[in-house]
Amino acid sequence: MEEPITPVGTKELSQERIDAHYERATTKKWIKKISVQALPRFERHAHKELFVKVADVSLDTEMHSKGTKKGTKCRQTLVQFKPTIAKEKFHAKTEWVYAFVLNGCVIKMGGTRDGLQGRCGSYLCGHHVQERQKSGRCSITNAFIYNTFVFYLELGYTIEMFAYALPEHGVTIEVLGETRRITAQTYHAYESIFLQDFKKQFGEYPLLSDNCDPKYKTE
Numbered sequence: 001m002e003e004p005i006t007p008v009g010t011k012e013l014s015q016e017r018i019d020a021h022y023e024r025a026t027t028k029k030w031i032k033k034i035s036v037q038a039l040p041r042f043e044r045h046a047h048k049e050l051f052v053k054v055a056d057v058s059l060d061t062e063m064h065s066k067g068t069k070k071g072t073k074c075r076q077t078l079v080q081f082k083p084t085i086a087k088e089k090f091h092a093k094t095e096w097v098y099a100f101v102l103n104g105c106v107i108k109m110g111g112t113r114d115g116l117q118g119r120c121g122s123y124l125c126g127h128h129v130q131e132r133q134k135s136g137r138c139s140i141t142n143a144f145i146y147n148t149f150v151f152y153l154e155l156g157y158t159i160e161m162f163a164y165a166l167p168e169h170g171v172t173i174e175v176l177g178e179t180r181r182i183t184a185q186t187y188h189a190y191e192s193i194f195l196q197d198f199k200k201q202f203g204e205y206p207l208l209s210d211n212c213d214p215k216y217k218t219e
Helices: 015-024 087-091 115-128 140-154 187-202
Strands: 052-059 079-083 096-102 105-112 159-165 170-175 178-183
Touching (some): 015 140, 052 115, 052 140, 096 140, 105 115
Antiparallel strands (some): 096 159
16 A cells, blocks of 8 residues: 655655655656755744745646536646735736745745746746656756656645745936936845855755855855
8 A cells, every 4th residue: 555645744755655756757857856854944044034925836736627628637737836925916027035945844045036926937847848748948947946846746745935025226327318216136146145144054055956146155
């Protein structure tokens, strides 16, 4: 009999169960194995109070209920990002620093200038790997994150998205004799500094975050 899915809050699934699921996966090239017990807990993050929960990440099992497509999947992708904040705020093209948390542990931290919906939509492009009989036209980052998410969601893990809405910074510029006040793009600096700070606290970057802009490194 197959081992039952471990409920949230109990010990991690057995390594045998995880390994067996991994061996069956056609996308194993794009899956990073995670040991939750060895990862930093989000509750211990020094700046956790800046973040609010913005979405639940779940398997996309939504089916058409009417018409000729009844009983078929609404979308080819296998993951959904379900907002837990107002949709208008989730879809707005504003700057954020965000964290993905798997069973309470931080596995990814990043930043976006295109809003939360825009960033999540980008991650869905990871579905297009050749191992899923797709074009293969997606970034390596998106491929790893999307397929790792699918893998652990299939095992019953929970994934949540938390984010910090960045303050708006204005800059006054002069062009052809005209003075204009514009909104400065700052997310890249925030992202890199948050990642460096995370590494200082926990000794390493989040498992799925291994890059930050060297211009903003503090060591």
